[in-house]
Structures are given as C-alpha cells and as structure tokens.
Amino acid sequence: MTDVLAAALHRAAAHQRRFETRFAAYFDSLTDPAAGGTLDAPPHGRFPARALALVRELSLRGGKRLRVALLHEAAALVTDRPVPGLDTAALGIELLHTHGLIHDDLIDGSAERRGGPSTHQTYREEFPDRPDTALALTVLAGDLAAFLAVRVLLAGDLPPDRALAMAAVAADAGADAVNGQLLDLERDFPPEPDTAFLHTVTEYKSTRYSILAPLRLGLLAAGADPAPHEAELRTYATALGTANQLHDDWLDLFGDPAALGKPLGTDLRSGRRSYLVRALLAAADPAELRTLHAALGAPDHDQDALAPIRRIARAHGIDRTLHDQAARHAHRAAALAAAWHERWRPEAAAFFTHLPAWSTTRDH
Template identity: 35%
Template sequence: MTPSRVRKEVDEALYAFVDRQRPVLLSITEDLAPMLGALDSLLSGGKRLRPAFCYWSWRGAGGADCPEILAAAASLELLQASALIHDDVMDGSDTRRGQPSAHRKFEAMHHAEGWPGGSEAFGTGAAILLGDLVLSWCGEMFDTSGLPQEALSAGRPIYDIMRTEVMCGQYLDMLEQARGTGDVESALRVVKYKSAKYTIERPLHLGAAMAGASKEDLEALSSYGLPLGAAFQLRDDVLGVFGDPAETGKPAGDDLREGKRTALIALAYQEADAAQREALDKHLGDPDLDLEGVKKLRAILVDTKALESCETLIENFASQAYTALGEIQITDEARAALTDLTVAATARRV
C-alpha cells in the first residue's frame, strides 16, 4: 500500500459517502444543493494526514489491509471539514485551500440573489449549520464503515474524546486571542489540544486501538504523535505568516490580519523591545493590514529571533518524534510509512 494509494482510496470512500448523503438532502429540497456544493469544494483539497496516520497505525498494530479501515479512517476528513468550516467563521477567514471559505460562499450567494437581510449574517449561519451537519456525518461514516463491531467499539471512546479535545482546543485558541497575553506556554497548550492531539496522536490511537493494541502501545504512540503534532502546527504557524499563498491557499500574512496568538507571535512578544511591542499591538489583528504592514511584522519576527526560535522548536519536536518512532513496536511497513509522513508534516519550509 503506497501513500498515493492510501490517499486515492480514502478519497474514494469519502466521496462515496457524501454521494450517498446527496439524495437524502435533495429529497428534502433542491435548495440544499448549495450546501453540498460548498462541502464538495472543501473536500476537494487537503493533505488527508489524519486518515493516513489512522490507517498506518492500524496496519502497524497488525490490522489487515481492507476497504473498511480506509472508510473508517476517511471519516476523519469529515471531522476536519467541520472544524475548518467553523474555524473560518470564528476567524473571519475569506479563503480556505485557495477558494472562498464556506461562509463567504453563502454570503456571496445571498448577495447575488438580492435577498433581503444581511448577507454576512446569512453566510455565517449557513456555514455553522453546514459544519454541524458534517460533524454529525463523521460519526455516521465511522459507524457504517463495515469494520467489525468489536473494532468500532474499541475505537469509539477515542473518536469521542478527539472531538471533545478539538472543540476545547478551539475555545482555548479564541481565549488566547481575546486575552492577547502573548504567553508561549499558553500558545503551546493551544497547539497541543487544537492540533497535536487531533491531527496525529488521536488518529494514531484510533487505528491502533481498533486493531487490538494495548494501553501501553497507545502510550508509545503518544510519545511519537504529540511531538510530531506540535511540530506540524508550529510549521503551519510559520507558513501562515511567511508562506507562499500559492502553497498555503491563503493571502500572504493572513494569520497576522486575523490576529492569531500563535507560539511564533508569543516568542516575538517575549523578546520584543517597547517599539516592537507597540508595532505588534497596533498591527496584529488589523483586517486591513496591507503588504507593507505584513512586511513590517515579519521583520519584527525575524529581528526578535522569534522565527529562529520557532524553527528550533520544530526541529526539537521533530527529533523527539523520530526517536520515539524508532522505539515503537510496529511493523516495518508501517514504520517506513510513518517516517514518510513525519517528513511531510515537518519538512515544509518557507
């Protein structure tokens, strides 16, 4: 099973499930077609990392290669879609994966139709409902994947806590933005619960548990998944400021306009002088921040060595993950695949 085949089969399972849901919605009314269209657009992109980590931990724990595990793993993409839709609403993001975000699509539809009332409020409400719908579908797809009930029962508590943790992580993220404290420890707590556990640790746990792994096996996977998840999110934070829009799918410096209180920003506040702090306070979170303003904030992140410190954190977390991966008791095929995924998650550069 190659990485490209895993992705292909995850995509096929994902699209097949949505296609089964399509007539259910359209039998209610054709007016629901735009919701399906917005979801189709969102699902057409993405790295499929969560299903990949789930699949390879299943294989690493001795699970057989079968369509059912790929369907169960693919359900994590619906959970991810729900989180992204809601995240974009809360952040006021205009784009996602190089296209208008879901709430902006609905907002534009309202405006184009000339309907009375506020287009922005309609877009927000429609996107929240789409995110809720997809959140309900992820559990349905998992439960109807075709895996034996014993496997599903072993995985269900992990699936449930994963959904709880990502919601809590999202709240903590909002809390940090509201407080504006610039605290590195708090920023890393958000990284752990909003991303590291949800993106890597829990998908690993899910696949392994369904294949019959022990509690000790899951703990060993955590020693790999948590530092890798932290490195992955820190890399995303760097790309959110310094990344190429053609690669990130978002305008240059969009995280700065949204005022995201990432570890990168916290590191800058930690070392900034009075003038630099004043500039950060003035421009961070300004929705009208132009490219010159983005360049100014980028310069502060470089001059305070926040970027350098963040890169060091990424390297340290990645090193911990590589060391742990070498010690986990899994099949050689799974170890090789997880090594490739580790590179994909951390080696992206600005």
C-alpha cells in the first residue's frame, strides 16, 4: 500500500468514526423527548416503533461507509474549511442505503446482512405464521428509511435553496436505485443479459446513489455547483462503480464470509445473472452446467457445494478475468481523477485517484 493510499484510507476511517456517533445521535433525536423528539410518531401501536428500531439497528450495524467518505472528500475538493451540511448529507445518503439494503434482502431472500439477521428475516421470526405480514412490514420499514433520507435534508439547518437542491439529488438517487432494482429482476429472465445490460444494472442499482450522489452532495454542501463537472463526475462514478461491482461479484464466490458478514454464493443461489454467474454459464461444458444449474436459484444450496463451482471458475480463468476487468475499470477511474489535481485541492484529488485501487483489493 502506498503512503498516499494509506493516508486516504486513514481519512476515510476518521470520517467513518465521526459519522457512527452522529448517526446514533440522529436516531435518538427522532424519538427521545430529551433530544428533541423531532419525529411525530403515532401515540398508539407497536409496529411503527418496531419498524424504526429495525431501521436504526441495521443502519448502525456498520458497513464500509464509503458514501460518507466520498461526501467529505468531494467537499474537500473545493475547500479545507468545515462544511456544516456534510453531516446532514451523510445521514441522508446512509438512510437511503439502509432503504436499499432492506428491500434488496427482501427481493433476494437473504437471511443475513452485516453479520446479523436481515430485516425481513427478523420479521419472519417474529411472525412465523404470518408471512404476508412479515413481507409487508419489511417493505414498509424500507419505505420509512427512504422517506427519512429526504426528510433529514429538508428538516435540517441547511439554507433552504441548498436543502432543496440536496434533497433533489437524494430523491433522484432513490428513483435511480429503484429502477436499478427493477432491471436487476429483469436480467434474470431470458434472454441471458449481455455486458451492456449488466453495466446498466450496476449504474442504476448502485453507482448513481453510492458514488455519483455523494459526489454531487459533497460539492453542493460546500457551496459548489456540480453541474459544470457533471460529465466527468458521472464517468468517474461509472468506472469506479463497475470496478466495485465486478469485485463484489468475485467476493461473492471467492471471499471470506466472516469478512463479508454474509454467506458466499448469494448471487448463484438467488439465480441472479451477475457478471460472475453470466461468465460461468457462458464458459461451462455440459457436465459443468449441470453442477451450476443445481445451485442456480436454489436458496438452500449448501455452502460446501460451492467448492466445485469455484473449481469450475478457476479452470476457465473466470476468477482472473473478473479481477483483471475490475482492475481496468479502476485504472480508468484513477486516470480520470488524476486530472483533478490541476483544478481542485490536491489532497482530496489524491483520495479519488487512489480509491479505485482499494476498491479492487478490499475483502468486504
């Protein structure tokens, strides 16, 4: 690891630590009268409070908080002074992420997330004889997180025009993510998706809200207009997001479940045509295809049964190919950010230049 990358990751870790405290305080402020009690919660019933509690629990369970670091470093591109609106923006984007996680786990039937039960799994355990209720409550908990994501931006102490502009970014990112989820479901129907379709899924489902939206929000919070830089910000986000997703697909089969906080083979068992699954189906011979199809779309497929699939992937060089493709996209993102040193503050530009290298070597 280079000294510059180490410094960038150190700053990212510092952003994360500060944010964790701020995130917990935010949830306290919603319901604790001593902290302001800013959310007008219903005076009767236990379901609303339980939904908020589960949103809080999943939100505070951790994660890379990459979006938080991107927000702070985007603002640092244009100023070295404190930017008050960054905390509010970080709350909004992480609440939007919680919304996505809750619905994504529901769609995929995932029982685990971040080393604990998914929201849907928790509701299934609480209502074992009412699966429709568990499903409905999960959808509503995800919706609650999404509305809170926009509410925090509009109800904070930002100047009104800036609050509206930042809320619009969050709302657009949420709509893009929903479209990405729709495409994510469509790609598992015939015909087999091509690479362009998979790139589009990646862009809408994750890149636009996880990378592009934080870039826009960070600049807006710092008082800069991101519009003149939209094309290069979007190109950088697309390259970095694709590298991230390719590496995520690699981790899903070859990663460490303890580090990931969830079982391996999620894409395969859910029948999702990820970059890796698509490559496996295209390369496998008839005997290998029988092995693949036994696991494809089989949520109860045993973890130990993934070993033969890993052997198939390695035999066809798919593990190396995916790694090389991720590295190429990461290199493109780094090259784009290298040009930012001439226009924006070098320290922050260095973060964006070196971040792609980390994105393709991380273990979670």
